[in-house]
Amino acid sequence: MVSEKTSGIISGTSDSSRFEPPWHYATEESGLKEGNLHLVEIDGKGILFIKKEDQIYAFSNTCPHARCPLDRGTLEAHVLKCICHGRRFDIRTGECLNDSLELKKVEWKLEGGKIGVKIEE
Numbered sequence: 001m002v003s004e005k006t007s008g009i010i011s012g013t014s015d016s017s018r019f020e021p022p023w024h025y026a027t028e029e030s031g032l033k034e035g036n037l038h039l040v041e042i043d044g045k046g047i048l049f050i051k052k053e054d055q056i057y058a059f060s061n062t063c064p065h066a067r068c069p070l071d072r073g074t075l076e077a078h079v080l081k082c083i084c085h086g087r088r089f090d091i092r093t094g095e096c097l098n099d100s101l102e103l104k105k106v107e108w109k110l111e112g113g114k115i116g117v118k119i120e121e
């Protein structure tokens with residue numbers, strides 16, 4: 001089961017036809033809007049997609065500091081700021097600008113306009 005949230009809209013989809021485990025359908029490429037924090041939940045795992053300057057980034061939605069949901073943060077240029085304690089992360093590298101923490105990257109691929117993510121069971 002996949003559910004998505006972008007700018008407060010939640011919708012459910014179930015198109016997994018193009019992806020075989022460990023790959024899972026996540027979202028449509030066309031659904032990613034520049035600079036938005038786009039949350040997709042797959043079997044209870046939150047995946048945060050960010051499209052910035054035509055690049056797509058995907059991370060675990062869990063902040064590596066104290067596990068706050070990163071989709072509630074803010075994006076300014078290429079810097080994602082966590083809402084809880086203000087850690088700032090460069091989305092191009094995943095590195096924290098405050099300390100040695102790092103965002104957990106999620107492997108993704110694009111097939112026919114659909115984005116799949118690799119989730120190991």
Ligand code: FES
Binds near residue numbers: 064065067068084087
């Ligand atoms: S949980 Fe994200 S900065 Fe603390």
